[in-house]
Amino acid sequence: MITFYDLGLSPHVIRAVSDMGFETTTPIQEQTIPQALEGRDLIGQAQTGTGKTAAFGIPLIETCNVSENIVQCLVITPTRELAMQVAEELNKLGQYKGVKTVPIYGGQDFQRQIRALKNRAHIIVGTPGRLLDHMNRKTIRLDTVKTIVLDEADEMLQMGFIEDIETILAALSADRQTLLFSATMPPRIQTLAEKFMNNPLIVKVKSKEVTVPNIAQQYIELAERQKFDALCRILDIESPELAIIFGRTKRRVDELSEALAKRGYDAEGIHGDLTQSKRESVLRKFKEGTIDILVATDVAARGLDVSGVSHVFNFDIPQDPESYVHRVGRTGRAGNTGLAITFVTPREVSHLRTIESITKRKMDRRSVPNVVDAIEGQQRQIVERILEIIEAGDFTHKSLAEELLNEHDSLTLVSAALKLLVKEPNTTPVNLTEESPLRVKKPREFSKGGSKGRSTDRKGAPNRKEYDRGKDFDRGKSAGKKKFDNKNRKK
Numbered sequence: 001m002i003t004f005y006d007l008g009l010s011p012h013v014i015r016a017v018s019d020m021g022f023e024t025t026t027p028i029q030e031q032t033i034p035q036a037l038e039g040r041d042l043i044g045q046a047q048t049g050t051g052k053t054a055a056f057g058i059p060l061i062e063t064c065n066v067s068e069n070i071v072q073c074l075v076i077t078p079t080r081e082l083a084m085q086v087a088e089e090l091n092k093l094g095q096y097k098g099v100k101t102v103p104i105y106g107g108q109d110f111q112r113q114i115r116a117l118k119n120r121a122h123i124i125v126g127t128p129g130r131l132l133d134h135m136n137r138k139t140i141r142l143d144t145v146k147t148i149v150l151d152e153a154d155e156m157l158q159m160g161f162i163e164d165i166e167t168i169l170a171a172l173s174a175d176r177q178t179l180l181f182s183a184t185m186p187p188r189i190q191t192l193a194e195k196f197m198n199n200p201l202i203v204k205v206k207s208k209e210v211t212v213p214n215i216a217q218q219y220i221e222l223a224e225r226q227k228f229d230a231l232c233r234i235l236d237i238e239s240p241e242l243a244i245i246f247g248r249t250k251r252r253v254d255e256l257s258e259a260l261a262k263r264g265y266d267a268e269g270i271h272g273d274l275t276q277s278k279r280e281s282v283l284r285k286f287k288e289g290t291i292d293i294l295v296a297t298d299v300a301a302r303g304l305d306v307s308g309v310s311h312v313f314n315f316d317i318p319q320d321p322e323s324y325v326h327r328v329g330r331t332g333r334a335g336n337t338g339l340a341i342t343f344v345t346p347r348e349v350s351h352l353r354t355i356e357s358i359t360k361r362k363m364d365r366r367s368v369p370n371v372v373d374a375i376e377g378q379q380r381q382i383v384e385r386i387l388e389i390i391e392a393g394d395f396t397h398k399s400l401a402e403e404l405l406n407e408h409d410s411l412t413l414v415s416a417a418l419k420l421l422v423k424e425p426n427t428t429p430v431n432l433t434e435e436s437p438l439r440v441k442k443p444r445e446f447s448k449g450g451s452k453g454r455s456t457d458r459k460g461a462p463n464r465k466e467y468d469r470g471k472d473f474d475r476g477k478s479a480g481k482k483k484f485d486n487k488n489r490k491k
């Protein structure tokens with residue numbers, strides 16, 4: 001086991017990581033930090049939840065010169081929420097050294113960002129669209145940047161982001177250091193990346209599977225119209241600590257979160273058509289546990305690190321194998337276990353097999369839960385909870401229990417109490433528009449490149465790029481106009 005001390009880091013940084021509760025390095029940290037500190041360009045690929053943020057964050061903090069009040073590092077992320085999260089982590093890592101990181105993302109007041117930029121930012125973490133806006137307004141200077149990081153690099157180099165990234169890179173000095181990180185790195189993208197890097201070192205943490213082994217992966221084959229009741233039953237059976245449910249489109253997310261709320265679950269949705277303050281408040285409530293179900297488009301698929309997410313549901317099977325990897329990776333982070341359940345309609349089974357073959361991991365088939373399963377599952381949970389309470393010996397209703405026992409036998413009383421606790425399945429009618437099955441004409445190969453699957457945007461086969469990209473992801477204006485149907489873009 002390698003500690004951060006073994007990596008020869010400065011005491012400031014060691015103190016910060018120990019405050020954060022990190023004891024030993026993760027493999028990607030061990031393999032990239034020393035190389036990045038030497039100034040090398042590198043591509044780092046490691047599974048979701050294995051500490052890639054600190055793998056690039058620590059070298060940024062170490063090499064930052066706090067006596068110079070200029071921007072020295074730039075980190076680019078695909079979504080606003082991820083920019084905030086990464087900036088937060090960098091601020092923690094840099095707290096004792098005095099390195100200041102500022103997030104710059106869309107949907108937030110320009111003046112406020114300009115003030116933050118003037119106020120000694122050493123590191124900027126931004127989304128491409130807003131960074132370009134600042135560049136155009138000349139409210140940001142990037143020529144002093146020594147290191148640039150593309151977090152979720154494969155996503156950032158896909159159609160839709162690539163032109164913005166090229167524009168931003170062109171504004172940086174040619175002898176900058178370039179670091180790329182992601183859990184997925186299709187070879188086609190890697191080849192593209194190497195073109196604007198300087199002899200990059202490629203660090204891929206060796207693993208048999210693309211996803212981490214501590215995420216149990218299941219699928220349920222069912223008809224579209226069975227999905228919602230199946231979801232509710234599983235939620236009742238498993239009672240997740242926190243769950244993320246991914247839907248294919250924004251409308252789907254709205255309808256699903258409303259339907260769940262109608263059935264009494266604490267659920268809210270997040271997607272790119274919501275105002276930024278709403279997006280932030282929903283995510284905050286989820287992190288605090290005020291709501292325990294987050295319904296999301298792929299806007300929440302990449303990078304988000306919320307502790308306590310025990311379950312991920314693919315209510316609709318994702319279009320891309322990469323998207324599958326990132327979605328399920330919202331659970332099972334930092335060594336924790338998690339469960340991912342994917343719903344698949346009969347016509348989508350072949351797509352599921354493609355995902356399995358690309359991720360080199362079989363999903364376990366699970367049957368559609370029926371009412372009996374749901375009740376039995378709840379009974380099991382309730383019994384477990386009762387036994388835990390007995391174990392803890394913490395009762396507050398003993399005198400009432402004695403009173404009741406004078407009048408009824410214990411079997412009758414316990415059965416009555418259980419009846420109260422076990423919920424009959426809620427069948428409140430809900431309004432959910434049916435999705436057509438996902439049609440992927442030709443399985444796209446994630447390991448060998450090719451972009452066939454991405455262009456699937458025929459009627460009835462909504463492509464997530466087409467439906468969700470516009471505002472969910474935070475992209476500049478230029479690329480959108482050329483390549484996308486612009487109706488779902490704001491400006």
Ligand SMILES: Nc1ncnc2c1ncn2[C@@H]1O[C@H](COP(=O)(O)OP(=O)(O)OP(=O)(O)O)[C@@H](O)[C@H]1O
Nearest residue numbers: 022024025026048049050051052053183303305334
């Ligand atoms: N060395 C470490 N020891 C313990 N926990 C760590 C360590 N490094 C990072 N973590 C924690 O692990 C969690 C996941 O880290 P992080 O978000 O950086 O993962 P990631 O590899 O970027 O995942 P993704 O591919 O989903 O973006 C975070 O909560 C982080 O604080």
Ligand SMILES: [Mg+2]
Nearest residue numbers: 052053151303
């Ligand atoms: Mg990450």
